[in-house]
Amino acid sequence: MSKAVAETPADQVQPKATRPVSRRDMRLVVLNWFRELTLVPVIVVLMIAGTIINPIFFTSSNLINIAQGGAALGMVVVAESLILLTGKFDISLQGTYGLAPLLGAWLIAPRASEGLGLELNPWLGVLIVLGVGLVVGTFNGFLVIKANFNAFIFTLAMSILLTGLQLGWLGGKTVYHLPEVFIYLGAESWFGVPVAVWVTLATFFVAAWFLRYHRVGRAMYAIGGNLEAARAAGIRVDQIRIGVFMVASVLAAVGGLMQAGYVTVVTAGQGSNLIFEVFAAAVIGGISLEGGRGRMIGALTGVILLSLVTNILTISNISSTWIDAVDGAIILIALGLARLIGTERV
Amino acid sequence: MQRNSSTGPVESPAPVGEAENVSKSFGETKALIDVSLNVLSGECHGLVGRNGAGKSTLVSILTGLSRQDRGSIRLAGQPAPNLADRGAWLARVACVYQRSMVVPPLTVAENVFLNRPTSDRETALVNWRRMRRDAHELMLEWGFDVDVDQQAGRLTVEQRQVVEIARALSIGARFLILDEPTAALEKAAVERLFERVRRLRERGVGILYISHHLEEIYEICDRVSVLRDGALVAEGDVEDISQARLVAAMVGSAPPRRVTEIAAVKKTQGALGAQQLDVSGLTVHSLAGSVYEVSLAVRAGECVGLVGLDGSGSATVADAVVGLMKPHAGTIAIHGTPVRLGKVDVVLERGVGYVPQDRHARGFAPQLGVAENLTLSILEKLSRTFGIVSSKERDAIAERQVAGLQIVAQSLEQPVSSLSGGNQQKVVVGRAFAVEPSVLVVVNPTVGVDVASKEALLDALGRARDQGVAVLLVSDDFEDLRVCTRLIVMVRGRIAHQFDQPPWDRQRLISAVEGLEVAV
Numbered sequence: 001m002s003k004a005v006a007e008t009p010a011d012q013v014q015p016k017a018t019r020p021v022s023r024r025d026m027r028l029v030v031l032n033w034f035r036e037l038t039l040v041p042v043i044v045v046l047m048i049a050g051t052i053i054n055p056i057f058f059t060s061s062n063l064i065n066i067a068q069g070g071a072a073l074g075m076v077v078v079a080e081s082l083i084l085l086t087g088k089f090d091i092s093l094q095g096t097y098g099l100a101p102l103l104g105a106w107l108i109a110p111r112a113s114e115g116l117g118l119e120l121n122p123w124l125g126v127l128i129v130l131g132v133g134l135v136v137g138t139f140n141g142f143l144v145i146k147a148n149f150n151a152f153i154f155t156l157a158m159s160i161l162l163t164g165l166q167l168g169w170l171g172g173k174t175v176y177h178l179p180e181v182f183i184y185l186g187a188e189s190w191f192g193v194p195v196a197v198w199v200t201l202a203t204f205f206v207a208a209w210f211l212r213y214h215r216v217g218r219a220m221y222a223i224g225g226n227l228e229a230a231r232a233a234g235i236r237v238d239q240i241r242i243g244v245f246m247v248a249s250v251l252a253a254v255g256g257l258m259q260a261g262y263v264t265v266v267t268a269g270q271g272s273n274l275i276f277e278v279f280a281a282a283v284i285g286g287i288s289l290e291g292g293r294g295r296m297i298g299a300l301t302g303v304i305l306l307s308l309v310t311n312i313l314t315i316s317n318i319s320s321t322w323i324d325a326v327d328g329a330i331i332l333i334a335l336g337l338a339r340l341i342g343t344e345r346v
Numbered sequence: 347m348q349r350n351s352s353t354g355p356v357e358s359p360a361p362v363g364e365a366e367n368v369s370k371s372f373g374e375t376k377a378l379i380d381v382s383l384n385v386l387s388g389e390c391h392g393l394v395g396r397n398g399a400g401k402s403t404l405v406s407i408l409t410g411l412s413r414q415d416r417g418s419i420r421l422a423g424q425p426a427p428n429l430a431d432r433g434a435w436l437a438r439v440a441c442v443y444q445r446s447m448v449v450p451p452l453t454v455a456e457n458v459f460l461n462r463p464t465s466d467r468e469t470a471l472v473n474w475r476r477m478r479r480d481a482h483e484l485m486l487e488w489g490f491d492v493d494v495d496q497q498a499g500r501l502t503v504e505q506r507q508v509v510e511i512a513r514a515l516s517i518g519a520r521f522l523i524l525d526e527p528t529a530a531l532e533k534a535a536v537e538r539l540f541e542r543v544r545r546l547r548e549r550g551v552g553i554l555y556i557s558h559h560l561e562e563i564y565e566i567c568d569r570v571s572v573l574r575d576g577a578l579v580a581e582g583d584v585e586d587i588s589q590a591r592l593v594a595a596m597v598g599s600a601p602p603r604r605v606t607e608i609a610a611v612k613k614t615q616g617a618l619g620a621q622q623l624d625v626s627g628l629t630v631h632s633l634a635g636s637v638y639e640v641s642l643a644v645r646a647g648e649c650v651g652l653v654g655l656d657g658s659g660s661a662t663v664a665d666a667v668v669g670l671m672k673p674h675a676g677t678i679a680i681h682g683t684p685v686r687l688g689k690v691d692v693v694l695e696r697g698v699g700y701v702p703q704d705r706h707a708r709g710f711a712p713q714l715g716v717a718e719n720l721t722l723s724i725l726e727k728l729s730r731t732f733g734i735v736s737s738k739e740r741d742a743i744a745e746r747q748v749a750g751l752q753i754v755a756q757s758l759e760q761p762v763s764s765l766s767g768g769n770q771q772k773v774v775v776g777r778a779f780a781v782e783p784s785v786l787v788v789v790n791p792t793v794g795v796d797v798a799s800k801e802a803l804l805d806a807l808g809r810a811r812d813q814g815v816a817v818l819l820v821s822d823d824f825e826d827l828r829v830c831t832r833l834i835v836m837v838r839g840r841i842a843h844q845f846d847q848p849p850w851d852r853q854r855l856i857s858a859v860e861g862l863e864v865a866v
Contacts, residue, residue: 229708
């Protein structure tokens, strides 16, 4: 910034021989991975603690149990993370998680097991589940993005509406005797591991890959980081954000289907309060609520951590009335840890 | 250009605000050097100077927002109160800024009595009836025409100004600073503002009137002071200072080096290529500066400079061209075919590169790396099967821009937020270049960047122009204009002047930009 530079006529300014800029900075790569895996030591500590608390913890059946429980949660965490990355959020994912499988089950189950009696083809039922997700997601997306409703209050209202529909529809009853196709995702196993776990892991992998390498995935980071810059760069910001809402709701519906298959029934209360756990897992896993920051690998560690905590609390001797309080405290501690170590995740 | 018949009071009026030998430095920069200035009761005192002359610093010292290094301030004949005593300052001086300071959801009455809704300290309860009545009486007293029950958010810019003036008067201030009060006003509103200023003046209020529009100074002010590079370079009755002298004082004897340099890019019309950008009859309504029936064209290989003050609408033209704003009327054609208005992605797909005005607001995604930000506009071009982005090609394109613009970064993955301002701006410009545009729309590309970066950026623009890109450069920095082949000056939303043949005379250019008649 010296005066001398200012006085040099422009045509005499030679391009300075600047140090060539390297493509990758290994330091940065390592740092990012380190931040992404912040929770791994915590998970290891929890595993050890779990084993000490109750020997049952480290049995394959319990571990599979944990994975199975985490699978449905994981689907919704992927869904919410995608929306969070683009700088919005959707509380009604829990409503979709409950209502979508309920509507599907209701239409295919016989009257005897609290269905409508239509007894539709179970495959059609699965399609309906996905369809409900698509419709809710489209509705949310258009109204939050295009009509500019506040995402918090709008999706909160939607969530109340969807959960209310579940309750109103069934009057607190449970749809049971579901056909095999419908519960396959939650009930079957491949190579000893529940299908739901495979599917959720695959979803995490695909989402991570998509975010890293696909042009829309990269555009999502740009949108979440600076919406106006993304718009000015010619990115179709509204289309992408609405699309993300749609995909997320479908994923949440699949999560609901997993849960239904796991417990082989659909209750009117499925999904209630799930969203808090979803947000906790995503944020602990490094997905920024401000948008544009975070990776799927981090979100996955968040899901694993929360699932472990839930399981350990269940098999420990803590009185059931205190479980929620302890759960909350542990989430707070995990948040603090994540904040300490990973303040600037990229 | 009419002037006030100076029928000032016979007895010498008391000053309401005085600065005596005030100096202020920020680090190495001397913002004010030994400035003395006084505003008398019943006087409108103009303060002019180009951007960075020290006007804002003087205002902040006069209003007690910052403290001078040397010299003294007197208000209403008394030494200035302690900086911490905001109440005492507010009772003596008030500044109405360009940016409105009203609280939109509150009513006009609440805004007038913002910090003191209860009139006595006995009660903490608001007497709504009294507050509304007091506000109403105040409006009547000063002849202001604003409904006190209206929500401030629904007021026009002009009415908001009135609310702020009323607030200051109600606190007791008789020294008003109006900072660019007409920048966002329509012509009729400007007339009403002048009427108000005259009325305030008659009632003994002293006004320091800051404006870029010199014709206003001649119309409304009694005296005028000129700041240049932090020093008071001229002062006197407006009647005694000719326009030419005023402009000369503002410009100073700065070497017209840049201006003569422009001769180097002089181009004959024949050497230019086809018409690439064609704007006709463009009308846009915007708070940031409306535009009325603007038509202009840019041909391949030329760089048209669109020059205007803040709020003149020059930046709005750029926003409308790239589709960030939807015009109310007019057509925009790129390569001879009209584009759909108000769609950024559509416009950029047609080969338009865009450098937005505010890099922080619209320039880059701060958490993403250099390479990603550079290629944000060409994600589609980079994608292969299934839309996977080719990182190899991305890095190759990014490397080209990094080299061409001399971007200094640790790696292509370094987050842009951690770069210096100059390098951030280079990334934003590089993003526009990465499109390999045939039309470049560039707004204030060198704001807030260091000198070396500035040269690099301007050279890059010059190279693009020579390679046959049609460049529309919106800027209020005259140094940017050295890469231009033609200038269009905008004043109050309309094209006021065109300068076709470089080199351009600095004084004539400034006169045109400030809205004065340009001597032929």
